[in-house]
Amino acid sequence: MNESFPAVRPRRLRQSPAWRRLVSETRIEPAKLVLPVFVREGAEAPVPISSMPGVVQHSLDSLKAELHRAAEAGLSGVMIFGVPEHKDATGSGATAADGILNVATEVAASEVGDALVIQTDLCLDEFTDHGHCGVLDAHGRVDNDASLERYADMALAQAASGSQLLGMSGMMDGQTAVVRAALDGAGFTDVALLAYAAKYASAFYGPFREAVQSTLEGDRRTYQLDPANRREGAREVALDVAEGADIVMVKPAMSYLDVLADAAATSPVPVWAYQISGEYAMIEAAAAHGWIDRERSIDESIVSIFRAGADAVLTYWAIEVAERISRA
Template sequence: MNGMVNGTTNRMRRLREHPVLAEMVREVSLEPRQMILPLFTVPGTGVRTPVSSLHGVDHISPDRLHEAVDAALEAGIRSFLLFGLPSRKDARGTSAWAEDQPVQQGLRRLKERYGREIHLTTDVCMCEYTDHGHCGLLKEDGAVDNDPTVLELGRIALSHARAGADMVAPSAMMDGQVAALRRALDNGGFSSLPVMSYSSKFSSAFYGPFRDAAGSAPSFGDRRSYQMASTNWKEALRESLLDEEEGADILMVKPSLLYLDILSRLRESTLLPLACYLVSGEYMMLRHAAAAGSLDGPRGLLEAHLALRRAGADILITYAAVEVARMVTGR
């Protein structure tokens, strides 16, 4: 025993002593190219107002989205996820595919300005657009009607593709939604457009600030009948692998910090690229801890994002994308 501890074979610190060597043997990297920054676009012109519950996040009208994009590009972030708040809502969410709404306007403006310099993904759901706040069409008893909803999701995705989206991301957790989007895109002439599925999306207490930002809280009930229970890791894998069979190009786990076991298990179960979403409540939990003096904020953010990479995520959707990118690049 003494020989093993004090001898020459198990000196683990040898690889840590010199910073250059420590960098050479680093097992996990964290780079701007791996991160996606969410953006919230709203009706009107000249609008840029902070979201009070979500640090550093603004509501931005389509004509000013380039301001947020320019700041991100300076830090090395080139990929963005667009959420839209509509100018009108109804029971069927019909504004979700309307050409005059903020997402479609924002896509056209950003593509005209930047072309292929940036990559634009759109969230495909109905909760921001329905007056009841649920993620699809409702039956008379108030339950979400799955099969008609997935057809509407395909229609939304096609409207985003026509406006300039580079990728679409269905988040409604409807059965068959990936297949429905794939059919709509293929039939609409967008067979090369990838689908990043929110494939393992849990019913979580950590979405609160996002729902403020997106105006998407349900007006009655909750989403437990279609979002997943946090108890079920096997079901989470089934959900993601079924989406892979339906044609998803990228799978996603949401939330992420509290679901590192799902990330790790899914990484072992698929060869597809794997994304994760460090959601608003997880992000603000770190922010509040830092503000209270309980956490070194920058180090905590960095460590949290490294944990996601270590668990197997290839792509990180994060509100801290710009800040973390600046930390790892020194820009």
């Protein structure tokens, strides 16, 4: 035998689909996927979101059908975002009993509360006329501590509506501790907290702004993380764990796989990641032009997030991917 021949041949384990399945290190499981859904107040039928082909703002009726699809596909949860008809400076619709998010939560809890973990977005940006994630002070700056008071009220409203997991995405300092204390004080000790711990001020949120009809003035760089900072992400994760978060989140996923891997290596609680609107839109747009293979690109993007250490992934493709897995 020619001594130049390699003795070690990793290709042996790649030579057929059966081999590749057998030695695969990372798999997508439907039970590890969470579907984000938008519910629009006053909508009588689903309203398409132009920058997110295939994603809609649901009516309450179409939400019910989507919830059952998610459960039947084997997902474990849905994250609900409300799109109100009216907004104001304090986001009063977020705490109103008849506000769209709280009403949609009641619907979800009633329809599939035993089959899915009902999750709600605890943030003011969809409800404020200025589009920020908190209330503003007299100088037009986001007032951290005043916003925490609103978050506590939102937490109680969402818990009362049937939310099982509150997605705290506002990035106010101390939000986890304040919301935990409010819930426990009101007897909602079983309601869990998902802290968007490492949420970055990303350019990839654009399509989401359309989805929730955001009226943002300025930007969110004073409270969301600088994309240049990796250690700061780890610090935020540690703070939220110390304050009582049951799960921590890294958002976005694609551009922050290093931050996700750091969190997964150190966090004593589950670590999730959100494959956000811009990540979705880029793949859909490129695939629509025939530049990439759509299904392979979707699967590769989600696998990369799990490979980096995510315990679960929020993705707008959750039902599609889960149904495809079940047919395989």
